[in-house]
Amino acid sequence: MTVKKGIISADLLLSVGLALAFGGALLQATRWPHQASLFPIVVGSSGLVLAVVEIGNHLRNRNKPEMLQGDQIEPAAGLWRQDFGTFAWIVGILAATFLAGFQWGLPAVIMLYYRFQSKQKLFLVVILTGLCWGVVYAWTALLHLTLYPGLLARLVPWE
Amino acid sequence: METLQASWQGLSVLFTWPVFGLMLVGTAIGLGFGLLPGLGGGITAMALVLPFVWGADPFFAVAILAAILGSTGTSGNFSATLFNVPGSPSNAATILDAYPLARQGQAGRALGAAFTSSAMGGILGALVLALTIPIVRPLVLLFASPERFMLVLMAVFAIGALAGSKPLRGLLAGAVGLLLSLIGMDPQSGVPRYTFDQSNLVYGMALLPLIMGLFALPEVIDLALRGRIASEDNPVSSNQGGVVRGILDSFVHWRTVLRGTVIGIIGGIMPAVGGTGSAFWAYAYEAQACKKDGKFGKGDIRGVIAPETANNAVTPGDLIPTVAFGIPGSAMAAVMMAGLIMVGITPGPAMLKEHLPLTFFVAWTIAASNLIGTAACLLLTNPLSRVSRVPAGTIVPFVIMFVFLGSYLEQTQMSDVVLALLIGALGYVMMRQSWPRSPLLVGFILGALAERYFFTSYEAWGLEFILRPVTLILAIILVASLIYPFLRRPSKSPLPGDAE
Numbered sequence: 001m002t003v004k005k006g007i008i009s010a011d012l013l014l015s016v017g018l019a020l021a022f023g024g025a026l027l028q029a030t031r032w033p034h035q036a037s038l039f040p041i042v043v044g045s046s047g048l049v050l051a052v053v054e055i056g057n058h059l060r061n062r063n064k065p066e067m068l069q070g071d072q073i074e075p076a077a078g079l080w081r082q083d084f085g086t087f088a089w090i091v092g093i094l095a096a097t098f099l100a101g102f103q104w105g106l107p108a109v110i111m112l113y114y115r116f117q118s119k120q121k122l123f124l125v126v127i128l129t130g131l132c133w134g135v136v137y138a139w140t141a142l143l144h145l146t147l148y149p150g151l152l153a154r155l156v157p158w159e
Numbered sequence: 160m161e162t163l164q165a166s167w168q169g170l171s172v173l174f175t176w177p178v179f180g181l182m183l184v185g186t187a188i189g190l191g192f193g194l195l196p197g198l199g200g201g202i203t204a205m206a207l208v209l210p211f212v213w214g215a216d217p218f219f220a221v222a223i224l225a226a227i228l229g230s231t232g233t234s235g236n237f238s239a240t241l242f243n244v245p246g247s248p249s250n251a252a253t254i255l256d257a258y259p260l261a262r263q264g265q266a267g268r269a270l271g272a273a274f275t276s277s278a279m280g281g282i283l284g285a286l287v288l289a290l291t292i293p294i295v296r297p298l299v300l301l302f303a304s305p306e307r308f309m310l311v312l313m314a315v316f317a318i319g320a321l322a323g324s325k326p327l328r329g330l331l332a333g334a335v336g337l338l339l340s341l342i343g344m345d346p347q348s349g350v351p352r353y354t355f356d357q358s359n360l361v362y363g364m365a366l367l368p369l370i371m372g373l374f375a376l377p378e379v380i381d382l383a384l385r386g387r388i389a390s391e392d393n394p395v396s397s398n399q400g401g402v403v404r405g406i407l408d409s410f411v412h413w414r415t416v417l418r419g420t421v422i423g424i425i426g427g428i429m430p431a432v433g434g435t436g437s438a439f440w441a442y443a444y445e446a447q448a449c450k451k452d453g454k455f456g457k458g459d460i461r462g463v464i465a466p467e468t469a470n471n472a473v474t475p476g477d478l479i480p481t482v483a484f485g486i487p488g489s490a491m492a493a494v495m496m497a498g499l500i501m502v503g504i505t506p507g508p509a510m511l512k513e514h515l516p517l518t519f520f521v522a523w524t525i526a527a528s529n530l531i532g533t534a535a536c537l538l539l540t541n542p543l544s545r546v547s548r549v550p551a552g553t554i555v556p557f558v559i560m561f562v563f564l565g566s567y568l569e570q571t572q573m574s575d576v577v578l579a580l581l582i583g584a585l586g587y588v589m590m591r592q593s594w595p596r597s598p599l600l601v602g603f604i605l606g607a608l609a610e611r612y613f614f615t616s617y618e619a620w621g622l623e624f625i626l627r628p629v630t631l632i633l634a635i636i637l638v639a640s641l642i643y644p645f646l647r648r649p650s651k652s653p654l655p656g657d658a659e
Binding site: 035 | 345353550552563580592614
């Protein structure tokens with residue numbers, strides 16, 4: 001299956017981002033002593049050249065339809081929006097962990113995920129969330145870890 | 160004599176407690192991840208298990224990781240045969256004949272043949288790995304820094320150039336990996352590099368968030384989007400009646416098994432070919448060799464045996480350059496190498512010199528997990544095939560939770576969880592746009608070694624180190640492997656790296 005590429009695509013943005021990263025890395029490396037900068041300069045300059053060539057390739061072939069490879073997904077309208085939706089849930093889980101820690105924040109948002117995103121029955125939601133909580137508990141016990149307690153626990157030390 | 164002793168020692172450790180139990184756990188995890196298509200197979204399983212092996216006894220860690228490596232490909236046959244969905248990318252070629260066989264009411268036969276040939280490929284491959292160690296050991300120990308530097312460059316850039324149909328992207332991914340490996344204090348001069356005044360970056364970027372972000376998170380986002388694991392459209396019954404016939408088929412077609420094993424081992428040793436590439440290679444070779452009497456694509460049992468033998472023989476083949484030279488040829492081998500580094504073992508000459516029993520232990524564990532995994536699949540065909548129907552929505556939050564916990568573990572810092580998320584975003588875009596991710600990981604793991612070997616060589620020989628005979632030969636091979644992908648005709652069929 002082929003798909004027509006636009007002028008600005010995820011590929012181009014990724015290549016430009018990498019070119020900027022390599023350029024920045026190269027610039028910073030020039031400020032270090034010779035011994036510390038030699039390898040970063042080699043890597044930075046090679047990466048920059050590769051990224052610029054990739055950008056050039058993309059711009060040169062921008063009007064050619066591209067063959068979809070392997071299990072690559074056809075970029076249908078709204079697909080990126082769905083990606084962002086899923087990614088937003090992951091960011092939400094992270095935010096809750098920051099706020100309420102691994103032991104409470106993480107299972108709480110996972111419970112919301114089960115209820116509203118994967119639309120599970122209430123009793124399954126309770127069981128699966130309990131299982132998540134149990135895994136976090138077992139994790140800390142098995143690995144003798146002190147997990148991040150969350151900002152709220154620092155502000156309101158209830159334990 | 161020393162080698163034989165080490166080999167025996169490695170084998171005897173496998174049958175001690177808790178090592179054997181851990182190998183069983185690893186086999187169960189590998190089978191589980193193979194059963195669940197869309198989870199990325201063994202690489203995701205290994206990435207999620209890494210936090211648990213952190214700082215463990217090397218034999219304990221290897222027992223779990225090598226068992227996952229050995230068993231994932233076997234259980235991927237369930238969904239490949241019954242649902243027309245490969246359990247892991249390396250089972251993709253199996254679909255071509257296994258699913259037609261299943262639709263003809265011969266699912267049991269296809270499964271029996273697939274499991275048996277998987278075990279044969281894995282065990283024969285592991286034996287080759289064990290036999291190769293004493294041969295390559297003296298050779299590897301002769302290599303000095305310049306040759307090792309060249310080998311590291313070959314690992315990063317040859318994988319990059321050969322992975323997928325767009326070599327430039329692979330090279331770029333390798334360069335990104337090298338760049339990320341430079342973060343932290345320079346070991347030679349003590350200058351902090353790319354740390355942005357963040358104290359948690361002074362000792363470098365943590366490995367676990369990178370692996371979790373690069374491999375586990377993109378797979379889980381993709382899985383969440385698809386909503387279900389295996390297609391429920393026209394699932395076929397796993398008619399167990401033909402299982403014995405399938406087992407016998409693998410022995411009747413022993414030439415196919417041997418050909419598949421050889422192709423798998425070669426595919427494993429060659430950078431970037433991997434399980435998927437080798438399985439298709441074995442399938443194509445078999446279809447060509449049996450052109451006259453074959454019904455390939457319509458339900459020929461040899462079309463199941465060849466790719467399944469090859470994709471399980473790949474794993475030990477893949478580990479030959481990893482344990483011998485410390486250069487992983489695929490993402491799975493790179494994660495295995497990361498696991499070894501986490502428990503204080505550096506694969507390569509040092510491992511062959513100081514940890515020879517452990518090196519053999521890797522081979523024996525792969526062989527044992529193949530055997531046990533196959534026995535479990537044959538005995539529990541019906542219950543295991545039901546696991547493939549677990550809804551994705553049930554699994555996704557668990558995987559996310561393990562990604563978060565695993566990323567946090569290495570340095571117990573929340574910033575690492577954020578890092579995993581950022582790398583996950585990059586990894587997902589790379590996956591969506593068919594950019595190979597394994598060169599990035601290989602570059603990151605080998606970056607520090609590359610710099611160290613480069614400096615040692617430079618200080619001892621100056622830039623003339625490149626003119627040492629073996630270094631020069633390796634340099635020529637490297638340049639050739641970089642140029643070759645740009646010269647080959649564009650392929651219409653996906654290349655190994657595309658299906659990564």
